Amino acid sequence: MSTIFDALRRWPDVEAPGLVAGDAADRLILDESAGLRAAAGPGDIAVINDAYGALTLGAAHAGAHGIRVHIDAITGERALDANASRLGLADQFRSVPLDAELVRGARLVLLRLPRSLDALRDIAGLIAAHADPSVVVVAGGRLKHMSVSMNEVLREHFGQLDVSHARQKSRVLIARSPRDGRDPVPAAARVEGLEVRAYGGAFAGARLDIGTRLLLDNLPDAPVGGTPDDPFIDLACGTGIIGAWMASRYPGAQVYACDQSDVAVASAQATMLANGIEDRVAVARDDMLGARPPASASFITLNPPFHSAAAVTDLLAPRMFADVARVLRPGGQLWCVWNSGLKYRPLLERAIGPTRQVARNAKFTVTVSTRRRGLPDRSLVAGGGNPRDSAASIR
Numbered sequence: 112m113s114t115i116f117d118a119l120r121r122w123p124d125v126e127a128p129g130l131v132a133g134d135a136a137d138r139l140i141l142d143e144s145a146g147l148r149a150a151a152g153p154g155d156i157a158v159i160n161d162a163y164g165a166l167t168l169g170a171a172h173a174g175a176h177g178i179r180v181h182i183d184a185i186t187g188e189r190a191l192d193a194n195a196s197r198l199g200l201a202d203q204f205r206s207v208p209l210d211a212e213l214v215r216g217a218r219l220v221l222l223r224l225p226r227s228l229d230a231l232r233d234i235a236g237l238i239a240a241h242a243d244p245s246v247v248v249v250a251g252g253r254l255k256h257m258s259v260s261m262n263e264v265l266r267e268h269f270g271q272l273d274v275s276h277a278r279q280k281s282r283v284l285i286a287r288s289p290r291d292g293r294d295p296v297p298a299a300a301r302v303e304g305l306e307v308r309a310y311g312g313a314f315a316g317a318r319l320d321i322g323t324r325l326l327l328d329n330l331p332d333a334p335v336g337g338t339p340d341d342p343f344i345d346l347a348c349g350t351g352i353i354g355a356w357m358a359s360r361y362p363g364a365q366v367y368a369c370d371q372s373d374v375a376v377a378s379a380q381a382t383m384l385a386n387g388i389e390d391r392v393a394v395a396r397d398d399m400l401g402a403r404p405p406a407s408a409s410f411i412t413l414n415p416p417f418h419s420a421a422a423v424t425d426l427l428a429p430r431m432f433a434d435v436a437r438v439l440r441p442g443g444q445l446w447c448v449w450n451s452g453l454k455y456r457p458l459l460e461r462a463i464g465p466t467r468q469v470a471r472n473a474k475f476t477v478t479v480s481t482r483r484r485g486l487p488d489r490s491l492v493a494g495g496g497n498p499r500d501s502a503a504s505i506r
């Protein structure tokens with residue numbers, strides 16, 4: 112097993128000392144499921160929320176075939192593919208969306224616990240609705256990311272729940288006897304005159320984040336762009352609240368909203384449908400702006416993430432700013448909101464160009480950065496996508 116873990120990489124997600132591709136919780140899930148995996152037949156195993164392939168490839172290396180896998184982040188899915196190719200295990204699994212097909216008839220589910228209870232509820236309900244009645248769910252995580260509320264959520268959909276001893280600051284919950292299954296339904300709310308939809312785990316749920324609110328309050332009256340060739344871009348769109356707001360506030364505008372998270376993209380798509388603007392807002396799952404051509408955009412908005420899987424990292428935002436610089440045309444603008452403590456202004460200046468503060472409150476800063484002419488061509492270093500698969504999937 113250690114050979115598999117040693118060979119795993121996070122690429123194309125951020126890599127740095129201390130950011131690992133597989134950890135003690137993955138090892139515990141694999142160890143606790145070893146007997147069940149040995150007894151499982153082809154197609155019996157589903158893996159949900161694997162970070163970079165440790166669970167899937169650990170099971171495949173031990174002989175499992177026909178594994179169905181769902182990873183929310185496109186970077187995680189691409190890392191799984193890259194790791195599997197290197198290890199010669201690519202034909203033992205397939206990636207599928209978070210729907211009935213993922214778990215239909217499954218007898219064993221290996222689950223890396225999501226941090227969001229709403230995401231866990233969606234996953235547990237889905238398994239209970241479609242897996243084999245004999246299914247066993249081996250769900251694990253790091254203690255610092257677990258709470259007893261997770262046990263309660265699992266008990267809503269499983270009659271039996273056993274809890275492992277902790278090992279290396281990790282623990283496993285083992286759920287059996289599925290009941291009260293249901294397919295995920297997005298939370299719904301009306302926010303600032305917009306309908307917002309959020310599946311479990313989407314950033315801020317069906318609410319307006321206070322940083323996002325400061326950005327919306329300060330966007331310009333008539334930005335350049337918004338045409339089919341030069342749509343307004345809502346980068347890292349989450350539930351799509353900024354994209355929906357732009358499509359509503361700027362009449363007739365075309366918008367492109369993208370996020371690497373499958374749950375975010377499903378939520379954004381539901382948000383656009385609920386507002387009747389799905390014909391003007393294309394929603395794509397992509398790593399940053401991987402599918403957008405260089406020097407093609409006039410107006411991009413961004414409320415950047417600072418988590419890569421469960422790890423908080425300051426490497427993500429600079430990577431995103433570099434990709435924004437690649438995609439903005441000279442003179443194009445990035446409107447960005449950030450936690451003031453992060454001091455992004457010098458990074459924005461360096462990566463994109465002159466950066467002006469537009470608003471600031473106790474916690475957040477909104478800036479506009481104008482793409483300077485003559486930046487180096489970053490198309491080879493940014494984009495972040497797997498070179499074999501650079502197109503975004505438009506849903």
Ligand SMILES: C[S@@+](CC[C@H](N)C(=O)[O-])C[C@H]1O[C@@H](n2cnc3c(N)ncnc32)[C@H](O)[C@@H]1O
Nearest residue numbers: 314323347348349370371372398399414415416
């Ligand atoms: C702070 S949230 C902002 C969401 C939304 N724009 C809002 O303001 O409510 C950051 C978003 O970045 C997304 N994200 C993280 N890494 C990404 C990447 N490499 N490419 C695209 N989106 C990413 C996350 O999934 C998350 O939805």
